[in-house]
Amino acid sequence: DADVTQTPRNRITKTGKRIMLECSQTKGHDRMYWYRQDPGLGLRLIYYSFDVKDINKGEISDGYSVSRQAQAKFSLSLESAIPNQTALYFCATSDFDRGGIDTQYFGPGTRLTVL
């Protein structure tokens, strides 16, 4: 079984609809992240959470919100989807240790299309 799972894997929706993307992990990591990938722009951070009570905005948080329901679950919401939010979305986890090692493990991605 995959350590980081994302649902749905593909979603087509219409402008103005509310969408939720979900991420679950079995790695026991405290840190979770949401990224989006666009052609030519690489991976950009939307939101991140270093523990259940911690939520931080990333580079491109406008138009998005998140919820950290438990250590293992981190969901991303688009309150009112717009076409330029069409992208590939990745969830990631990491387990920072004081030795400075902080490797991120990614889910398989959700392809979202907003018409």
Next chain:
Amino acid sequence: DQQVKQNSPSLSVQEGRISILNCDYTNSMFDYFLWYKKYPAEGPTFLISISSIKDKNEDGRFTVFLNKSAKHLSLHIVPSQPGDSAVYFCAASRTGNQFYFGTGTSLTVIP
């Protein structure tokens, strides 16, 4: 403003030869760097990392070099294999903080 840059969107290399992927960063506070590999329809997977206290880290066919004065790192793959064909992302962070990713380089290894 892009803090981590990969200026070559694509690279083609013959099988058996060396692949060199480059990455530049602007923030001198970054002290931890990673390379990720991504196949189509999959999430990125961790490949190799280096901290700023080192200038080289090697893992099998993969070596990462860090030049702090130039704010430049590179990934060497020797010898290159067709299975190495993928998109490679470099990432940088200040220890314990968020990561910044480059735009990726698509490597094609020609058999």
